[in-house]
Amino acid sequence: MTRAIELAGVWKFFGDYAALRDLTLNVEEGSCCALLGRNGAGKTTLLRILAGLSSFEKGKAQIFGDSPRKGWPGYLGHGIGVYEDLSARENLRFFARLSEVAEPNQAVEKWLERVDLKSAADMLVRQFSRGMRQRLALARTFLHTPKVLLLDEPFTSLDDRAITMLSELLVESRNRGATIVLSTHQLREALAIASHVALVENGRLRHTGERTSEMLDDPGLLYRLYS
Amino acid sequence: MREKVAIGSAVAAAGLLTYNLYRMFMVLPDEALQGAIYRILFFHAPAALVGMVGYFVALTFSILYLSSKNFLYDSLAASLVEVSLVFSVVNIVTGSIWARIIWGIWWTWDYRLTSALVCILIFFGYLIMRRAIDEPTQRARLSAALCIFGCVDVVIVYKSIEWFRNQHPGPVLDFRTGGGHMDPAMQTVFGLSFLAILLIALSLVLIRTRQEALAREIDSLRRLAHTAA
Amino acid sequence: MRALLVARKDLAVELRTKESLNAAGAFAVVILLLFSFAFDPGPEMIHEIGGGLLWLVFVFAGALVFNRGFARELPNDCLDTLLVSPLSAADLILGKAISNFLLLVVVELISLFVFGIFYSVRWAVRPWELALLFLLATWGISILGSVFGALTVNLRLRELMVPVIIYPLLIPLLIATIELTNLLLTNQPLTASDFLWVKIIVVFDLVFTALAVLLADTILVG
Numbered sequence: 001m002t003r004a005i006e007l008a009g010v011w012k013f014f015g016d017y018a019a020l021r022d023l024t025l026n027v028e029e030g031s032c033c034a035l036l037g038r039n040g041a042g043k044t045t046l047l048r049i050l051a052g053l054s055s056f057e058k059g060k061a062q063i064f065g066d067s068p069r070k071g072w073p074g075y076l077g078h079g080i081g082v083y084e085d086l087s088a089r090e091n092l093r094f095f096a097r098l099s100e101v102a103e104p105n106q107a108v109e110k111w112l113e114r115v116d117l118k119s120a121a122d123m124l125v126r127q128f129s130r131g132m133r134q135r136l137a138l139a140r141t142f143l144h145t146p147k148v149l150l151l152d153e154p155f156t157s158l159d160d161r162a163i164t165m166l167s168e169l170l171v172e173s174r175n176r177g178a179t180i181v182l183s184t185h186q187l188r189e190a191l192a193i194a195s196h197v198a199l200v201e202n203g204r205l206r207h208t209g210e211r212t213s214e215m216l217d218d219p220g221l222l223y224r225l226y227s
Numbered sequence: 228m229r230e231k232v233a234i235g236s237a238v239a240a241a242g243l244l245t246y247n248l249y250r251m252f253m254v255l256p257d258e259a260l261q262g263a264i265y266r267i268l269f270f271h272a273p274a275a276l277v278g279m280v281g282y283f284v285a286l287t288f289s290i291l292y293l294s295s296k297n298f299l300y301d302s303l304a305a306s307l308v309e310v311s312l313v314f315s316v317v318n319i320v321t322g323s324i325w326a327r328i329i330w331g332i333w334w335t336w337d338y339r340l341t342s343a344l345v346c347i348l349i350f351f352g353y354l355i356m357r358r359a360i361d362e363p364t365q366r367a368r369l370s371a372a373l374c375i376f377g378c379v380d381v382v383i384v385y386k387s388i389e390w391f392r393n394q395h396p397g398p399v400l401d402f403r404t405g406g407g408h409m410d411p412a413m414q415t416v417f418g419l420s421f422l423a424i425l426l427i428a429l430s431l432v433l434i435r436t437r438q439e440a441l442a443r444e445i446d447s448l449r450r451l452a453h454t455a456a
Numbered sequence: 457m458r459a460l461l462v463a464r465k466d467l468a469v470e471l472r473t474k475e476s477l478n479a480a481g482a483f484a485v486v487i488l489l490l491f492s493f494a495f496d497p498g499p500e501m502i503h504e505i506g507g508g509l510l511w512l513v514f515v516f517a518g519a520l521v522f523n524r525g526f527a528r529e530l531p532n533d534c535l536d537t538l539l540v541s542p543l544s545a546a547d548l549i550l551g552k553a554i555s556n557f558l559l560l561v562v563v564e565l566i567s568l569f570v571f572g573i574f575y576s577v578r579w580a581v582r583p584w585e586l587a588l589l590f591l592l593a594t595w596g597i598s599i600l601g602s603v604f605g606a607l608t609v610n611l612r613l614r615e616l617m618v619p620v621i622i623y624p625l626l627i628p629l630l631i632a633t634i635e636l637t638n639l640l641l642t643n644q645p646l647t648a649s650d651f652l653w654v655k656i657i658v659v660f661d662l663v664f665t666a667l668a669v670l671l672a673d674t675i676l677v678g
Binding site for chain 3: 052053054069073077078080081082083084085090094098140
């Protein structure tokens with residue numbers, strides 16, 4: 001099994017404050033790692049480093065042997081990442097061209113259909129309901145069929161329809177061999193899809209390993225064990 | 228160690244300045260054409276030079292920060308900009324006073340004075356930006372970038388304002404009315420004055436650098452306290 | 457080129473909302489109008505200071521344009537999405553500079569038109585040279601506006617800081633441009649020493665574009 005994601009001894013400082021301390025984490029290709037931890041533990045910082053959005057002071061971070069800045073992961077952060085003053089179709093076409101998707105227009109139409117936004121494709125995002133925005137965000141994230149997916153609390157504030165959609169998309173991605181890291185507070189949905197878990201606390205990795213069936217039955221298990 | 232150097236320079240500077248002031252007022256005669264006011268040169272010119280050089284030393288430290296990510300360089304760069312700014316203001320104020328006495332006007336669009344003013348504005352912007360950023364790593368990174376842009380611009384500013392003044396001549400701030408030669412007695416005082424001002428600048432930079440480091444430490448302790456709570 | 461994709465996207469949004477264009481255009485007209493009340497200029501005064509007036513108008517109205525530049529990437533965290541994509545930081549800054557440039561040129565054309573009418577100035581006497589000058593100078597303003605838009609995008613008091621930081625840096629460019637504009641508007645021949653100004657503008661553009669590309673990652677990725 002090749003290592004898709006390798007973090008070795010990573011330290012990230014904000015001034016003299018260490019947000020990540022000597023963090024070492026390996027994620028095998030094709031696996032799905034659920035990143036658990038309280039708010040402020042360092043999950044978002046970690047994901048941003050993997051996405052190439054943040055630099056770090058010490059250690060090594062590699063995605064398929066390359067610097068994270070060079071990669072094209074599917075990234076879903078806290079914001080939906082689409083432009084309010086463009087239509088759904090225009091948004092997706094822009095991102096498709098940026099990511100050099102083959103036959104961008106066709107890909108865009110396929111995804112509009114997939115997230116059930118075909119009928120609203122020419123409406124401005126400004127006029128979208130919350131659920132529609134979430135579904136467009138999902139389309140934008142998965143549009144270029146990424147090999148690596150980095151999702152920061154993706155289930156938060158999704159409606160039921162979007163949660164189902166996201167779960168399906170994640171399973172599909174796993175089936176085609178993509179590597180997924182997602183941070184979450186929604187333990188049930190995430191643990192169902194995850195093959196591995198990692199618990200982060202105060203910038204350190206407290207636990208890392210396979211997702212067991214005990215965890216599935218009792219999602220709060222890890223938190224209780226380590227606090 | 229750094230503190231000893233800072234205090235040492237300050238004491239040496241105080242000594243030199245006292246000696247110089249005595250020489251300036253008690254020993255040296257008034258200048259032939261300008262009268263008493265020429266003595267302001269002993270502060271005006273060194274302040275100008277220290278100010279200008281300081282910006283470029285800050286540039287060096289900014290580049291060093293970007294390559295090493297060592298916060299010491301960021302503190303040094305910021306302190307140097309601050310201290311240089313102060314000396315640039317001294318330069319402008321003394322130039323202004325001189326202009327008032329000699330030309331009867333408070334300001335003259337002499338190219339050196341004007342360029343110094345533009346530099347002050349550029350690096351004042353640098354300080355304002357630093358104050359607006361709370362997070363130390365971001366502050367260091369963006370300050371370094373701005374310092375690089377600022378210093379490169381300073382070079383272009385000086386050249387362009389000099390050319391502008393060539394095309395639109397006006398009063399020029401030049402202390403050497405006697406054809407460019409300074410009396411040897413004045414030369415020693417000038418040299419010592421320059422050294423004194425350099426030592427003051429060194430002392431101030433070291434003190435400010437220490438303050439910046441302490442401020443950063445306090446910031447991180449504050450963060451630690453918040454996350455622990 | 458990816459920078460062009462970004463510029464196209466920005467222009468598409470701008471043409472739909474016309475926020476920056478309306479604000480900057482209106483602001484330019486207002487300044488030109490106020491100037492006529494403040495100074496009641498005759499033709500000789502306009503000849504002497506027309507260049508200066510125009511470029512002050514462009515730079516002040518321009519601030520409205522490039523303040524919006526990076527700010528429009530903030531809602532919904534679009535900036536993060538752009539940086540994660542294959543787009544490099546340098547592409548992003550250049551793309552924004554290109555869209556700033558085009559918007560600024562539109563504002564300049566509107567201003568020239570109004571200026572000509574308000575002050576009965578025939579500004580198109582040396583159209584090609586004037587056009588070249590405007591394009592070169594506007595690029596200098598746009599690239600600096602883009603860089604500092606990027607630098608201040610996540611800072612508080614952003615709108616206050618951009619003018620404070622950019623205007624002093626633009627001084628050499630403005631000096632050169634205003635000198636040449638005055639010469640061209642009054643149809644005077646350009647001497648060899650005047651070409652010094654052209655050199656300054658070209659050097660300014662080249663140096664700051666190069667710096668922008670070199671420091672793009674430093675500025676945008678933290």
